[in-house]
Amino acid sequence: MKFTVVGGVYKENCAWPAHDTIQGSAGRAALCLSQLDKAVTVSLHAKIAQSDESDLKELFAFNKNCSLNIEHSDCTTRFEYFHPLSEPKVSKPKQTGNLPVFSPVSGTVDVGVVFGMIEANPVVSCGTAIYDPQNTYKPLLFSEMGCSAKRLAYVTNKNELKLFYENKVGDAESIEVMAKWLYEFENAEVVVVKCGDQGAFVYSSDFQEWVLPYQTRSVFPIGSGDSFVAAFAYYWVEKGLSAVVAAQKASVAAAYYVSHKTMSTADGIEIFEKELSFIHRKPRSSHVYLAGPFFTLAELWMINEAKFHIESFGMKVFSPYHDIGIGTADQVVEKDIFRSTHVDKAIASDLPTTKMFE
Structure with a gap:
């Protein structure tokens, strides 16, 4: 199966602990997908400066199942962190007015993993789409960007979901209520809401369930959400698992990623899962x-x-x-x-x- 990944590839630098790479949401998701299963084909579409293309190619040098399709821009957006939990400083191309349209693929792709972008508005037509808004302050709905899909899965976080709901409906309500609204408003097949240490809530016509998070000895949070999206797409589409089981498997994969700063094979994830224990949701704070x-x-x-x-x-x-x-x-x-x-x-x-x- 072929996954088409469209979104931002960004430079990331963290002062402590040291972390310097070029990945971003789409780059990391494409890398994770190609690492999960060498049998799948991944096509990455993004915009970066020509001077950074060699670094990106070096990152994917051992992932022969992933092709890079790069459109050159004046500069590559950069995220600067002092530590992994700090608010990053973002340097991006200067723009006025609406974001330029980024439509890298003609026709309809079978499976699209689409991320919201800082520097452009991605427009993709998909048979099946997994969409992550990737915007803390002003996320766009899949339909607002001009994208389309016969099957649509949202993988968003609770803050983005809250902003969607407040913008379209009114005061925020429970995660369950807002997820149901997004599911109906966007005619989605499934909505997955990432809620940090609470886990993830999965809403579809068949399931409305919470998926518990896993406890790990260490956590490097930069890119955790991207790894979750990639793994969810793999298990939901490639493996044909239900949305709830796919989200649970994605939680394991994300736990592996934040522990190792890289992704394992699907077989490696299965082995890693046996070492993990759930973090049970507590009704009151510590x-x-x-x-x-x-x-x-x-x-x-x-x-x-x-x-x-x-x-x-x-x-x-x-x-x-x-x-x-x-x-x-x-x-x-x-x-x-x-x-x-x-x-x-x-x-x-x-x-x-x-x-x-x-």
């Missing part, structure tokens, strides 16, 4: 005691970053710097001990506690 120095700009930055991202995972944070403040030992130590002890006692009879120390 508490974290965040301790560390906060006497220099670098230390303050670290504490602020840690608090922000831990809270973004749905946890409650007690931070001496934020909750007690800066002062002499006489002014803050007794308050710190009282507050932390009070929090610990409350948690001991209610919720699990995680303490993080510098």
Whole structure:
């Protein structure tokens, strides 16, 4: 079977831990698909600067089942991360007005894996399409881009789904309600909503189920969603599995990717799955005691970053710097001990506690 992947290929640089590559959503999905099964054929269509084409070819040098179809642009969009959870700085081609149309394939492709792009508006006609909006701030519906498909699967995240719903309907509701709306509004065959540590919700005419996430020893999150999309497309289309089972297999594949920063074969994913355990969804959040120095700009930055991202995972944070403040030992130590002890006692009879120390 042939997969046609259309979307962004971008430079990615992370300061710590070091990560420097040219992949982006479409590039990574094409690479993952070609690694999952050497028997499938993958065709990647993207826009990058001519000067970066050799680096992209080098990335795919050992993946002979993937062909690169590149349209040259003035520059390649670049994502700069300080750390994997930080908001990236994005450098992209200067544009005015609407995004230019990117229609790299004439006619209808059998299976299209389509990603929203920063620098262009991809337009593709597909027999079967798997679509990921890939836009945190202003995602476009598949139909809004001018794309078409006889069979359509959405793989989106909860933030994009919320923006779609608020733009078309009104105040956000539950994931289940909004997924049902998107399914009906876009005449999709299935909608998969990625919800981080909550797992993924799958909505179709036959299934409305949550797929639990897996626990891994390490997580490198850059590209995790792209690997999920690639694996879901493979298991849903190539293997003919139900959307729920395909999403579960994609969760395993994404767990492998965030652990190894690369994809395995489908056989390797099966073996890896036996080593994993589910993260069961908890109705209430855990508490974290965040301790560390906060006497220099670098230390303050670290504490602020840690608090922000831990809270973004749905946890409650007690931070001496934020909750007690800066002062002499006489002014803050007794308050710190009282507050932390009070929090610990409350948690001991209610919720699990995680303490993080510098």
